[in-house]
Amino acid sequence: MTPSTRRLSGPRLARLPAVLLLAVTGGCFSPDASPAVPVPGPPAEEAALCRALDKELPTTVAGHDRSDPEPGSALTAGWGDAAIVLRCGVPRPERMSDPQADAVDVDGVNWLVEERDSGPRFTTTYREAYVEVTLDERFRHDIGPLADFAAPVADTVPPSL
Secondary structure, three states, X not given: OOOOOOOOOHHHHHHXXXXXXXXXXXXXXXXXXXXXXXXXXXXXXXXXXXHHHHHHOOOEEOOEEEOOOEOOOOOEEEEOOOOEXXXXXXXXXXXXXXXXXXXXXXXXXXXXXXXXXXXXXXXXXXXXXXXXXXXXXXXXXXOHHHHHHHHHHHHHXXXXX
16 A cells, blocks of 8 residues: 555545555555565575475365465465465574473474463474474363474474484
8 A cells, every 4th residue: 555645534434444444544455465474594504405395395284275474485385374374484483492391293294392471382302403383272281283293393304314
């Protein structure tokens, strides 16, 4: 939308259709718009692993169809209405240095577990690129979606030495 210097008031404002008035006062929103997700900036070697992972990711995870976030990138992927978001090539989480940190192994892929108000975040450990998966609150006590990522991660992101 472009800014306008024209002001609407009085009878002119009353003639605007309710939908247009709602869009003007509530901001513009498109139900088809993908959520914005920061794209990681890994070194070239990690980015290459992430591009390979992107090609192997499933089209459906936990009953949600793939719907990638904006801006489009081979380093990010999403399913559902941002219920599940994957970012590849993220920095090593600080929490990974904590010996008390929780982790879970899902089909041979180890994940650091971080609880957040918006839902859990999981980051692969012992891999040449860090893969992060965030789940919204619907998955607060459900690691099931990680099973859909285990084979693609294991096949494309080698263990670190």
